[in-house]
Amino acid sequence: MSISQSLLPEFDQEMANTRKTLERVPDDKLGWKPHPKSMAMGDLAQHIATMVGWSVDTMAKDSFDVAPGGQPYQPPKLGSRQEILSAFDNGVAKARAAIGGASDEQFMKPWSLLNNGKPMMTMPRIAVIRGFVMNHTIHHRAQLGVYLRLNDLPVPSIYGPSADEGAF
Numbered sequence: 712m713s714i715s716q717s718l719l720p721e722f723d724q725e726m727a728n729t730r731k732t733l734e735r736v737p738d739d740k741l742g743w744k745p746h747p748k749s750m751a752m753g754d755l756a757q758h759i760a761t762m763v764g765w766s767v768d769t770m771a772k773d774s775f776d777v778a779p780g781g782q783p784y785q786p787p788k789l790g791s792r793q794e795i796l797s798a799f800d801n802g803v804a805k806a807r808a809a810i811g812g813a814s815d816e817q818f819m820k821p822w823s824l825l826n827n828g829k830p831m832m833t834m835p836r837i838a839v840i841r842g843f844v845m846n847h848t849i850h851h852r853a854q855l856g857v858y859l860r861l862n863d864l865p866v867p868s869i870y871g872p873s874a875d876e877g878a879f
Contacts, residue, residue, distance in 0.1 A: 755854060
């Protein structure tokens, strides 16, 4: 079995669970923060929604620079739950195609995250997809679940029942 074929079932499950969580973000809470040092709920949801799209660049390019020419990367600003879900769905479709179309050899090629042209990390693309994209998404999805709970919004079941959903 190829790397892509072994990765896609996990990718599909995690993206479905991520979408369930993003669907719960209300438009009137996009600016809410649990703490002054925390991201706003909308910014966190946007980060989650656009992160999956990093898979395309990971598979197609040798690197990504977070501050090309010293100017920090600026993500697109999404202003509603619908825009967040649309960006997520678009990113998932493109990411799934990039992952599904990649050879084992492509997955093993190195990829680098740069800051103003200087490498911050270099890993095989499979490690970037699993750690930097999927695990990173799962981490922030759990963070968003806490935001939902703190706002008395229903938290979806992910790996088991939640206090709001007793079954899958």
